[in-house]
Amino acid sequence: MSADRSDVLRQLRTGTARQHETLERSLDLLDPGLTRARLVEVLARMHGFWLAAEAGLEEWAARHPADAAGARWPARRRAGLFAHDLLGLRAQPAHSGPDLAPVAGTDEALGRMYVLEGSTLGGTVIDRHLRALPQFAGVRLRCFSPYGADTGAMWHAFRRTARGRVAAGGNAEAMVAGARDTFDALAAWCRPGPVDPPPLTPAAGRSPG
Secondary structure (H helix, E strand, O other), rough: HHHHHOOOOHHHHHHHHHHHHHHHHHHHHOOOOHHHHHHHHHHHHHHHHHHHHHHHHHHHHHHHHHHHHOOOOHHOHHHHHHHHHHHOOOOOOOOOOOOOOOOOHHHHHHHHHHHHHHHHHHHHHHHHHHHHHHHOOOOOOOOOOOOOHHHHHHHOOOOOOOHHHHHHHHOOOHHHHHHHHHHHHHHHHHOOOOOOOOEEEOOOOOOOO
């Protein structure tokens, strides 16, 4: 068996490369001319997606509590951070998201989590980019870098979980398929379109849920 086939993280990376590129084009958050309205629209769409994706993972966690605890699922929830950041931008959080397929089992759950957790790595790049743009002076978001200095540690913990699952007999193909489906759904949901951003509201000082 080749190295690429023996390591599920390599399978996940190579098996979702096209979907990853499509998603980055859909978000386009590294544009130096990024506007506040576009940022709000993207955050609102991402919040809606995280609501749907995390709801499916919550259902999985209720069925497989030991697997969820091993993956540190409770510490990885982020939907509340998107809502908190939108309120900080005087925008309404999302109330719903796309219809996603149910999470069949732990392999599919880890595939979905690969996309959600992997976004924290790219999120640190987005966070630095936004801090450097004069149009976002004073804006500080938490949704892109939810773990702060622990980003690397949380990602490595997820990698160990995914590899351990496959080593114990998990289905790597199901994990990759779950990641592909998640990437495709997220890219489609966040694709720029004619939808107006959520209306601005007075700033609210809510804490993330």
